[in-house]
Amino acid sequence: MKVLVFSRAPAAILRMLSARVRKDMNLEAFSLSALRQSLPTPAETALVYVDVRGLSDRERGKALSEIAKNPQVCFGVLDPTGTVKDIAALFHAGAVDYIGKKLTLAAFTAKRAAAVAEYARSTYGGQDGAGTGNGETPESVPVSDRWLDIVPGKEHRFAFLFVEVDDAEELKKKHEPENLANAMETFRGFVERIVQQHGGRLWMWGRFGGLALFPLHDSTCAAPLCGLRIILSRVFYDVEESLLPGRLIFHMALSVGTTVYQKGDTGRIVSDGVNSIFHLGRKYAQPGQFLLTAEASALAPPALRACLISAGSFEGRRIMRMLRPRPLRAARAGDSPWET
Amino acid sequence: MKVPARLSTLFVSALSQSMSVELMEKVARTVIPDYDVHERSGFPSSIPMPRADAARHILKDITREGYFLKLIEALIEVTSRGDMGREVRIPLLSRIVSEVEDQGYSYSREKGVFIEAGHRARTMGWGTLREGRSYEFALLRVDIAGSSELVRRYPKALIATVYGSLRDLVTRIAEKRDGRIWSWEGDGGLAAFYFMDKTIQATLCGMEIVHELLLQNLLSGALPEPLRVRLAVHAGPCRFLASAKESGGDTIRRVEMLESTYTAPGSLTVSPGVFTDLGSKLAPLFVPVPGPDNGSVYRYSLEWERR
Numbered sequence: 343m344k345v346l347v348f349s350r351a352p353a354a355i356l357r358m359l360s361a362r363v364r365k366d367m368n369l370e371a372f373s374l375s376a377l378r379q380s381l382p383t384p385a386e387t388a389l390v391y392v393d394v395r396g397l398s399d400r401e402r403g404k405a406l407s408e409i410a411k412n413p414q415v416c417f418g419v420l421d422p423t424g425t426v427k428d429i430a431a432l433f434h435a436g437a438v439d440y441i442g443k444k445l446t447l448a449a450f451t452a453k454r455a456a457a458v459a460e461y462a463r464s465t466y467g468g469q470d471g472a473g474t475g476n477g478e479t480p481e482s483v484p485v486s487d488r489w490l491d492i493v494p495g496k497e498h499r500f501a502f503l504f505v506e507v508d509d510a511e512e513l514k515k516k517h518e519p520e521n522l523a524n525a526m527e528t529f530r531g532f533v534e535r536i537v538q539q540h541g542g543r544l545w546m547w548g549r550f551g552g553l554a555l556f557p558l559h560d561s562t563c564a565a566p567l568c569g570l571r572i573i574l575s576r577v578f579y580d581v582e583e584s585l586l587p588g589r590l591i592f593h594m595a596l597s598v599g600t601t602v603y604q605k606g607d608t609g610r611i612v613s614d615g616v617n618s619i620f621h622l623g624r625k626y627a628q629p630g631q632f633l634l635t636a637e638a639s640a641l642a643p644p645a646l647r648a649c650l651i652s653a654g655s656f657e658g659r660r661i662m663r664m665l666r667p668r669p670l671r672a673a674r675a676g677d678s679p680w681e682t
Numbered sequence: 683m684k685v686p687a688r689l690s691t692l693f694v695s696a697l698s699q700s701m702s703v704e705l706m707e708k709v710a711r712t713v714i715p716d717y718d719v720h721e722r723s724g725f726p727s728s729i730p731m732p733r734a735d736a737a738r739h740i741l742k743d744i745t746r747e748g749y750f751l752k753l754i755e756a757l758i759e760v761t762s763r764g765d766m767g768r769e770v771r772i773p774l775l776s777r778i779v780s781e782v783e784d785q786g787y788s789y790s791r792e793k794g795v796f797i798e799a800g801h802r803a804r805t806m807g808w809g810t811l812r813e814g815r816s817y818e819f820a821l822l823r824v825d826i827a828g829s830s831e832l833v834r835r836y837p838k839a840l841i842a843t844v845y846g847s848l849r850d851l852v853t854r855i856a857e858k859r860d861g862r863i864w865s866w867e868g869d870g871g872l873a874a875f876y877f878m879d880k881t882i883q884a885t886l887c888g889m890e891i892v893h894e895l896l897l898q899n900l901l902s903g904a905l906p907e908p909l910r911v912r913l914a915v916h917a918g919p920c921r922f923l924a925s926a927k928e929s930g931g932d933t934i935r936r937v938e939m940l941e942s943t944y945t946a947p948g949s950l951t952v953s954p955g956v957f958t959d960l961g962s963k964l965a966p967l968f969v970p971v972p973g974p975d976n977g978s979v980y981r982y983s984l985e986w987e988r989r
Contacts, residue, residue, distance in 0.1 A: 567901070574893045578886060581963050589963065645900045651989055666987040667896060669967040670949075 344368040345455050347420065348377050348405070349393035355420075377408055381415055389455055390417040391439070394425060402426070410436045410652040418458060436636075436652050436660045489543065492557055497602045499558045501565035501638060502615060503542065504623035505533050505572065506551025508591040508630065513550075517586070525585040526550060529592075532579045533572065540568035546608050551592070553619065558598065558641075566642035566664075569594050569632050574667060593631050595623035596638040597659075618657070626656040636660040683809075685745050689781045696757075696774035697737035705770070706733075709760055710740050713752045717743070751796045751810065754782060759794060792878045797860070806862050808876060811922045817876060820884035820917040820956065822861070823937045824852050824891065825870035827910040827947030836905065844904050845869060848911070855890045859883040865925075870911070872934070874920075881917045881952075881959040888913040888950040889967075889982055895948070896984055913950040914941035917959075944973055949983035956980075 345368065349355040352371035359369060372380040374392070381390065390409060394402050402425075409417045418439030419432050426432065429440055439458040441449050492498055507513070507529065513522055526549060533554070534544040541564050542556040556565040572594065580589050599615020627633045631653075634642070639650050639662045646664075653663035685693075697706055703719065710717040720727040723739040744753045758779070760770050779789060787809065788799035797808040811817060826832070826848065833841055845868060853863050856873040861883060864872045875884040891913060899908035918933035936953070945951040952960070957968060957980040973979035 567897070571897065574897070577964075577967065578890065581882070581886065581961075643901055649900075649986060665989065667893075667984045668987055670969060670981070670983045670985050 344370070344382070345389045345391065346380065346382065347371045347391045347393060348374050348380070349420075350374055350396050351393075355393050374405060377405060381409065381412055389439075389458060390415050391420050391441075392417065393420040393422075395421070395423050397425075406432070406435055406437070407652065411648065411650065416458075434654050436655065489541075489557060492603050494603055494605050497600050499598070499600050500603075500615075501542075501556040501558055501563045501641060502597050502599055502601075502619040503537070503554040503556065503565050503569060504551070504595040504619045505554070505592055506594075506623055508593055510550040513586075521585065523549075528583050528585055529579070529590060532575070532583055536572050536575060537568060540564035540571070542568060551623075553616065555601075555603070563641040565596055566634065566638065566646055569596055569634075570646065570664065570667075573632060573664075591629050593623065593627040593629055593633075595619055595627050595633045596641075597622060597635040598637045598641070622656055622659075622661070626661065630666070632664040632666075634662045634664065636662065683748075683750055683782075683785060683787075685741070685750055686781075686785075689778065689785075690741060692774055692778055692781060693741055694734055694737040696772050696778060697740070698733035699774070700772045701733075701770065703731050703733055703736040705760075705765060706736050706740055708765070709756045710744060710753065712756045712759075713744060713749045714747065719743075751782065751787065754778060755795055758789070790877055793876070797877070804857060804862060806864055806874075806924060807922055808860075808862065811876070813923055814921065816919050816921045818880075818917065819920050819933065820875040820880040820915060821864075821920070821933060821937045822856070822873040822875070822884045822888055823870070823914045823916075823941040824848075824873070824888075825912045825941055827912050829869035832905070840904060844909060847904070848909065851894055852891060855894070856887050859887050861887055872937070879959075881915065881956045882961070882964070884915045884917070885950070885952055885956060885960060885964065885982075888915055888952075892948070892950055892982065892984060908948075910947040912941050912945040912947055914938075914945050914952070915950070915956050916940055916953040917956055939974070940979060944971070944979050946981070946983065949981050952980050952982075954978065954980070 347355055347359065347369070349371060350373070352373050356369065356371035359371075374397075392402075392405055392409070394405075397405065406417070406419075409415055416438045417436070418441065419426065419437055421440065421442045424443030426440075426442070429442070432440055438461060439454075441454075507526070517525070530544070530547050530552070533552070537544050537554040540556070542554045544552060545555045546553040554565075554568075556563050556568070576590070576592075584590055597615070597619045599613070599618060601611060601613035601615050604611060622633060622635070633653055634650065636659065639647060642650070649665045650662040651665060653661045655661055701709075707717060707719050710719070717740075719725070719736050719739050720731065722743050723731075723735070725731050725735070725739075740753075741750075744750055757772060757775060761772050761775060764770055782796060783789070783799070786799060787796040789796055793810075795808075795810040797810055798804055807813070826845065832844075849863075849866050849871065852871065852873065856863060856875075859875065860877050861873045861875045864874045866872075873884070873887065875881075875887070877883075891911065895909060895911060903909060914937050916933060916937035918936070920931050920933045940951050940953060951971075952968065954973070954977060957965065960968070968980035968982050970978040971981045
């Protein structure tokens with residue numbers, strides 16, 4: 343287990359902690375000024391602690407948000423002088439551990455670090471859903487990057503992209519059922535076309551949205567890019583395809599999970615992964631937002647990951663939100679026509 | 683266009699069954715002024731010419747001069763508007779149109795012309811414009827910002843690949859909206875739009891290029907630095923020539939000036955006339971910036987929402 347500690351006094355904290363942890367625990371300390379360069383890469387398994395002694399609220403917030411930009415990094419806070427007043431806010435921001443004044447640094451042991459890492463793995467890593475639904479571990483599920491490998495009736499690992507129109511009730515009030523159904527059909531066609539361009543398939547579709555699947559292969563998948571392209575293409579949909587007079591606002595969510603793949607009738611699918619993405623999309627995503635679970639964020643290319651910000655946690659999972667690309671005018675006026 | 687034997691037979695039958703030789707001649711004159719079937723065929727004007735012979739001669743003359751599609755367009759026109767208040771019906775016309783469409787063309791009702799469609803090779807004039815004539819176009823000018831520095835900084839082969847990819851991207855996006863690349867010289871070019879909503883199509887094309895480059899730059903393209911282009915749209919009359927350089931004229935000069943003088947790298951600028959065509963969904967996405975003659979031009983560019 344590799345543990346990285348960032349502190350204003352890295353040498354001192356390393357001396358203090360080294361005496362308390364087992365020798366097989368790989369402990370390293372860095373200056374906070376080297377935070378960005380020294381964070382573990384997505385390929386490394388590491389636990390990161392920030393020693394917040396001597397940091398103002400602003401400096402602490404800046405350091406933690408810098409770490410939170412990297413969804414693959416699990417981090418905790420060392421606060422031996424008890425300067426943090428709202429500890430829960432640290433967890434809302436994605437922290438997985440807090441060692442405060444009462445626990446003292448004596449609590450920082452290899453056993454604790456291992457327990458925290460296990461908690462982080464089960465909460466944020468591995469499988470976004472609560473399990474596969476049939477007792478299989480995520481590792482036993484076949485991983486695939488081609489639809490040719492996807493066998494109907496078998497369980498596979500996918501990236502789930504959920505898309506749903508906002509304000510459906512308002513649309514129902516404003517438009518005749520038949521007109522609205524036709525408009526939603528064009529929206530479905532728009533989403534399906536972009537999903538297919540990125541190697542996915544639109545799998546389920548209700549009246550106002552649905553779910554697309556992308557077979558997974560290691561850490562590469564075009565699903566995050568597909569989400570961004572749907573956002574960028576919305577203006578062209580509004581002008582060239584939409585049957586509605588106004589702009590269509592929709593929200594999206596992306597997670598990773600498993601499900602039995604079934605062609606056609608998907609009404610009887612029982613999958614925690616599918617339930618989980620519907621919960622995230624319907625209960626947590628705000629109008630116009632594109633949310634990604636921490637594991638789904640790791641699928642994005644590095645430059646795209648830089649466009650993700652922490653959006654708190656939902657059902658025990660750390661959630662990221664993709665920043666919106668918007669016309670410059672909107673940025674100046676604070677009134678983007680692409681947003682609600 | 684080469685006219686297949688089946689289409690020739692259909693054409694001759696259609697004309698001989700539905701119109702007099704005088705009317706055939708009148709329709710042919712809309713394509714070739716002063717056309718005289720008797721003079722061209724050598725058939726004595728004092729003897730009534732059989733309809734089928736007249737149709738065959740007209741077909742031969744018109745095809746030889748490359749105006750077959752224009753003749754079909756004229757027939758469509760006469761059936762929809764009539765002749766001197768009289769209705770003209772050509773029962774086989776729909777089959778003729780189908781045959782022409784099978785040859786890789788589609789009929790544009792808005793312009794009343796056949797244009798290239800499907801997998802048919804694209805020509806600068808959509809297979810219908812005549813060289814030397816003036817038409818109303820919307821023009822999109824594309825230019826790579828800082829091209830000279832890029833050329834100095836990177837190997838020739840890399841630059842050729844990057845610039846070639848940009849050309850492919852612009853061509854794909856323009857042709858998707860019925861536009862045509864009129865000219866391309868290394869680091870930029872000119873695309874033309876002629877059909878329905880041409881100003882909107884040219885603007886959407888420019889916007890899509892801005893979006894695609896944002897994505898490409900994000901995904902670390904071939905160059906180690908972002909590729910930025912300047913784009914501008916202007917509409918107006920322009921003489922159509924196979925060489926856009928020779929076409930010249932105020933509309934081309936103006937779009938070049940908009941791009942080079944009033945457009946920031948990574949953005950699209952449209953002229954005031956184009957802006958007024960954009961409508962309520964597109965216009966709010968543009969911001970006015972100072973333009974020529976103390977006026978305004980309108981700019982579109984993207985940025986990421988601030989954290």
